Amino acid sequence: MKGLIRFILLLAIMLWFGAAPAQQNKGRTAVHIEHANYMEGAARFGKNVQALFGNVSFRHHQTLMHCDSAFFYRESNRVHAYGSIHVIQNDTIHLYGDTLYYYGDQDKAMVRNNVRLVNKNVVLTTNFLDYDRKTDVAYYFNGGEIVSDNNRLVSNWGYYYPRSEEAHFRRDVVVTNPDYKMYSDTLLYYTIPEIVKIVGPTTIISERNEIYSEAGYYDTKNDIAQLERNSSIVGEEQSLKGDTIYYDRKSGFGEVFSNMFLLDSANHVIITGNYGYYNELTKRALATKRAVLMQVHQNDTLFLHADTLRADPIEDTEYQLVRAYHNVKFYRPDMQGRCDSMVYDLRDSINTFYKDPILWANLNQMSAGTIKLHTRNNALYKAELIDNAFVVAPEDTGSYNQIKGRHMTGYISNNELRRIDVEGNGQTIYYPKDNDEIIGINRAESSNLSILLENQKVSGIILRTQPSGNMNPPYLLDAEARKLQGFRWLEEYRPKTKEDIFIRTKDPEPIQQVSYSDFHFDRSLP
Template identity: 30%
Template sequence: MPLPTDTSKGKRLEFEADRYNFTKVEGIGDFISLAGHVKMKQDLTLIYCDSAVLNQAANIVEAFGNIHINDADSVHTYSQYLKYLGNEKTAFLKRKVRLTDGRAVLTTDELEYNTFTHIGTYLKGGKVVDGTTVLTSTEGYYYGDTRDMYFKKKVFLNDPQYKVNTDTLLYNTYTQIARFTVPTKIKTGTRTVNTSEGFYDMKNKKAVFGKRPVVDDKDYTLTADDLAFDEATHFGEAQGSVVYKSKDTANKFAVLANNMKSNNNTGSILATQKPLMIIQQKNDTIYVTADTLYSGKLTELEKFRRVPNITDTITTKQTKNPADSNSNRFFEAYFNVKVFSDSLQAVGDSLFYSFRDSTFRFFKNPVVWSQENQVVGDTIYLFTENKKPKRFYAFENGLAINKVEKDLYNQFKGNTIDGIFKDGNIDFVRAKGNAENIYYTADEQGGFIGANRSTSDVIDVVFREKKPYKVTFLRNLQGTISPIRQVNSSEMRVRGFNWLEAKRPKTKYELLGN
C-alpha cells in the first residue's frame, strides 16, 4: 500500500517565545532566534523547546533543549535536538529521543519522524517498552496511523513470560500482536518454539505459527504444518503431518497424526486423523494405530477414575526412575485398534496402556498373537517386559490357541485364561471355569500319536519345546484320548474356535499406511 503524499507545500511555521531576535545572513536569508518557552505550530503539529533558530524563507527550524513535538494529540516525541523541515513536514531528532502514542514508548539516539505520514524511523538502535514487554532492534519503523511498529535486524522481545529472538518483527501497540515472517525463536518457560511464520497475541496470550514450526519442551518435541496455542487455557492444537516425540530415555515414544490437541497444564494429548503411536526401544519397536489416540498422566487420571489393574506376580517388578516422566503416562486407543511388533500383534476395539506397569489392556473382543499363538477373549490384559509379551489374562470367553501345523491346533478354553510367554511362545496356560482343551500328544521322535479332548473346572498346561508337556486337571474331569489315525483334525475344535490369521497385522507398514 503506497504511503500518503503531501501534494501541497508545508505551511509556514508560526511561533511564540519570550524573546526573539531577527538576523540577516548575506546570501542565505533571514533567521529568527527564539528563546524562552518557545512554541511553534504547523497545522495540527505543535513544537515546544528551550530555544530555536528559524529560517522562515526555507521553512526550516533547528531547536535545542527539552523538545516536545505534539502531533495532533496522538503521538508525542521528545529529544534534546531537533531539525524540522517544514515543507517536507519531517523532523530529525537526536539525543535522548523518546516517542509515545499513549501506550508504548520508543527510545533511541536518533529518529526521523514525518508529521504528515506519521511515520518514525530509527536506524542506529532503539527500544520500545509496552507495559512489561520490551522490544529492541537495530532498525525500526513506527506507523502512527495504524500503531504498527516494524523491527529489523537483531530483534529481541523480552516479557516476563516469554522471549523472542528474530531478524524481523511487526508489532501493533494497540492490539499487542506480534507477527513473524522470518525464522524466529520464542522461549517461554521450558518451551522453545522455532517458526518462520505466525503471530503472538500478547494481550490474550494466544499464538498461531505456520511453515512447520518446531516446539522443543523439556519432555517432548512437536512438529506440524501449523500450531496454535492458548496460554490462558493451556490448550494447543497442531495440524498437518504432526510428529510428537518424547524425550524420556527409559520409556521413549512418538505419536504421528494429522491433528493433535493438547493440554499443557495436564500433559494430555488427543491425536486424530490417522494417528500412530510408536513405543520405541532398541530391538523391538511397538506400533499402535486406531481412529483416536489419547495420552495423559496417570496421576491426573486417578483423580477422576480408577485405573484398571491386576497385579502380575510373575513379571519382575519394574524399577521406576522419577526423572523418567513417562512412567507416569498412559495411552488410550479407540476403535479399529491395531498393534504390531516383531514379537506380538493385536487387534481390538479399544486399548489402555500404561508405562507404569507396561501392560496392554484390550477391550471388546480383542485378539492377540505371538508367533504361532493366538489369544481371544472379551477383555485381554497383556503384560510385557522389555516390550515383549510376558504374561496374559483373558476374561470371559477366553481361548488360547497354539498352531501346531496346518489344521492342527492345541486349544485351551475357559471363562478366564491365564498364560505365560517365554521367548514369544506359550510356556504355561491355566484355563479356569468351564475349562476345555484339545491338545495333540507326540512320541519321543516328535510324531503325533493321539489327541486329548477334555473338560474340567481348571486345566493347567506346562509347555516344553512349544508342545504341551504336562497337563493337570482339577475337579470334574471328563475326557477322551483318540489315536491320531482316528482323528479328524477339522472336527477337533472347542466351542468358539476361530483362527483369525486374516485379521493379524503382518508388517508395520500396514499400520504406517493406515
C-alpha cells in the first residue's frame, strides 16, 4: 500500500513538471511535421531534437514547408531545413532556397543561398532573405533584385511587403526597363500599379533624355512621371527644369509648376516662368506667370518679359517662332523696349515688335507702328521702323534731334547706330554745333533722306528727293516749333535694369497717325 502511494506521488510530480513547458507555451501554435520518409531522434542531435530525411514537410498556420532534410527543435518550435527549400504561404507566396531557418514562435523565416520569393508576377532573388510573417516583410541585406513585369530592380538592401505588394530599396538602386534605366540611393516600388516613388536623388536615363528629381512618382506602366523637387529633363539640345514637372514620355509632354526653366542651347534661348509646358517631340513650349525670354547676343543677354510666351515649330524647317503676348518689355545693356506683342523668327533671326513699339538704343528713342530687329551671328545689325517711324535723341536740355518718315531702316555696327535711311515723307530737326555750342536749328524735309551718325551724334544729312529746309537761330523758334508733329519723349517708360521689365506702367499716348507731311517751312523766317 505504501509503495502504491509512493508511486502515485512520483507520477504526479512527473506530470506536474512535464506540464510546465506546456503552460509556458500556452497560446503558441506549434510547428507540425507533415511528412518525412525517415525520422530519427537521438541524443547526438540534442535534447528534443528530431532529424528528418526525404520529402520532408512541415506545417505552421497556413504555411507549408518542404525540404530534403531537416532538424526539428520541438521545444523551441523551430526548424532548420536543408536542400530544395519550398515554403508556401496561403497558396500565393512561394519561397525557395538552399537553407531555411524557421522560428515558429516569432513567425520568422531565414532563407539562405539561391533564394527566390515568388508572389504572383513578382519574383525576388537574393542569397540572404529574412521573412517576418507577423509584419509581412521580406528583406535582404547583401544584394538582391525584384523582377515585376518589364521592370528589374536591383539594390544592396531591399524590403518587400507581399500583402501590400510594396517594395523599398536602399543603396545603389538600379531600375532597368526596356526604355530607360533609373539610378537612385532610395526608391519605393508599388508592384500592382507598377509605380516607383522617388524619395531621394534619382536619375532616369533613356535614349531621348535624362531625367533628374529628388521626390515624386514614375508610373512605369504608362510612362508618366510626377517630379516634385529640384527636377529636370535634359535632352540633346533642350533642357526643362522646375520645382514640379508632370511628364508623359509617350507624348513627350512636360508641364511645369513653379520656377520653370527651358534652355534651347541650339538657339541660345532661355524661357522661364512660374507655369509652362514643353513638348520634346513637337518642340512646342509655353510660359506664363512672370514669363521671361533670355536671348544671348555675344557678351550681352536680352531679357524680355510678357504675360505669355510661346514657342512653335516652323513647318518643314528645324526652326521655331517665339511669340510674346501683351505687356512686352525687354532690357539689354545696349537696347531696351516695350510693345504689346512680339514675334522672334529663329529661321532668319528677326525680332518683330507690334502695336506701338518703343525702343531705346543708347541716346536714341525709336517708335513706329511695327519695328523689326535683324541679327546676324547673334549681333544686331539692322532695325526697320515701319509705318509712322519716329526717332528722337536728346541734344541738350529741352532740345531733341528728330527724324520722321513712313519707313526707316537703321544700320548698326558694334552696337552703335551708324546710318538711318528714311523712305517716304522724310522730315528732320537737328541741332548742329560748333565747339560744342548749338549754332542753329536745322529743319529739313525730303521724300527720301539719310542720316549719318558718329559717336551717337548726327554727323550729316543727305536729302535725296525733292529736298527743302532751312537753318534758324534757336531764339526764333518756340518750344512747339522745335518739335515735329507726333513728338513724344518717353524716357520715363524705359526699363533701366533687367528687373524693370516686371514693372507695370500706364501705356503712353499712342503715336499720332499722319497720312502725309505735317511739316511746312515758314518762308518768312530767314
